[in-house]
Amino acid sequence: MTRTVLFATDLSAENRAAFARALRLAYADGAQLDIIHVLDPYLPRRVFHDVEAAVVDDIAATLNDIREDYALEAPQTLIQTVAGAPYVEIIREAHERQAGLVVVGMHRKRGQKDLLMGATSMRILRSAPCPVVVASQPPTQPWQSILVPIDFSLTARHSLREALQRFPDASLTLLHAWRLPGERELGSHPYYAQWRDHEVARLREQLSREIDSLMSELAGVPDVELVLEHGAPCEVLGGYIKRHTPDLVVIGSRDQPHHASELTAMLLSEPHCDVMLCRV
Incomplete structure (x- = not known):
């Protein structure tokens, strides 16, 4: 067909x-x-x-x-x-x-x-x-620089799969926004920075395993770069787009018929690049 x-x-x-x-x-x-x-x-x-x-x-x-x-x-x-x-x-x-x-x-x-x-x-x-x-x-050219926001959800896994399959020749950046409990209260504690670095490293390792697991199921996938940035998802994504100007953002969504996520609304109200939305 x-x-x-x-x-x-x-x-x-x-x-x-x-x-x-x-x-x-x-x-x-x-x-x-x-x-x-x-x-x-x-x-x-x-x-x-x-x-x-x-x-x-x-x-x-x-x-x-x-x-x-x-x-x-x-x-x-x-x-x-x-x-x-x-x-x-x-x-x-x-x-x-x-x-x-x-x-x-x-x-x-x-x-x-x-x-x-x-x-x-x-x-x-x-x-x-x-x-x-x-x-x-x-x-003016095919999409070369593609940004995929990710977390541990099935929605993110679905959007990443779509990006990997559709754009095998592009450069994919996988962006994860992270926050840890107690940052405001414990940020000045001498052991907090050490604990934070340990937790972020553990988070990166978990995400890498998820990504490797998905990529092992597919053939001809592109190279990917995993980036972790501190902050709320909308702030991190918006800031990254303004700094790096990707050609395309691929985002997953479980949006209901009468509701759009904050990320989706942000991307489409400030269109600095093309957007692909993949509904689960």
């Missing part, structure tokens, strides 16, 4: 980077690229077919422009319109096409977290049957 990358476009200029990234991903994976646009179901019937034809022509023209701008090869493509509520139709199409990946654009202004939470992209992230890429950066 042919693998499918589903790209959902709203025809906006801000969607252009995501369009180009979807093209690059589909071609690199040997997958078919299905491009869909969701039309307003309340359009007058007498103009519906004219609008549909104009949308398809616009997408085809944009496809050719992007291929020339980024010197991208064309995968097998299918352009189609559907009518309905955007996030409902995109999720339905992802199920029906058995998509291996959904790509959407990010065009909210930085910091607009409240608006983002109700956006189509967030609703897709909560319900998609496969990983979702929210692309906002110009895809």
Whole structure:
């Protein structure tokens, strides 16, 4: 069965980077690229077919422009319109096409977290049957520097597995945020620093065993670097991204249909890089 990358476009200029990234991903994976646009179901019937034809022509023209701008090869493509509520139709199409990946654009202004939470992209992230890429950066090259936040959860193990399998040629950094009890009360105690260093070393060893166990189950995995930083997960992840500017962050999620994690909301309200969310 042919693998499918589903790209959902709203025809906006801000969607252009995501369009180009979807093209690059589909071609690199040997997958078919299905491009869909969701039309307003309340359009007058007498103009519906004219609008549909104009949308398809616009997408085809944009496809050719992007291929020339980024010197991208064309995968097998299918352009189609559907009518309905955007996030409902995109999720339905992802199920029906058995998509291996959904790509959407990010065009909210930085910091607009409240608006983002109700956006189509967030609703897709909560319900998609496969990983979702929210692309906002110009895809001048394949993702090379990939950041994967990890802990000991099954969610983190799932996202790490996805990253290892999908990006065997990339450089993966695995980031763990740590905190220890008693830091405020005991930080000045002469033995606390020694105990802290011992605990962090033990934590690194445990994480390394988890990572090695997972990598032993896979073939052709990339090299990885494990980084431990002190602090709360959001603070550590946000600071690392600003300092090192990775191409992509791959994050796992158990988000419920009407709730997004603090990490997910932070990443999408401050889009310094592309994001791939892998729901368990």
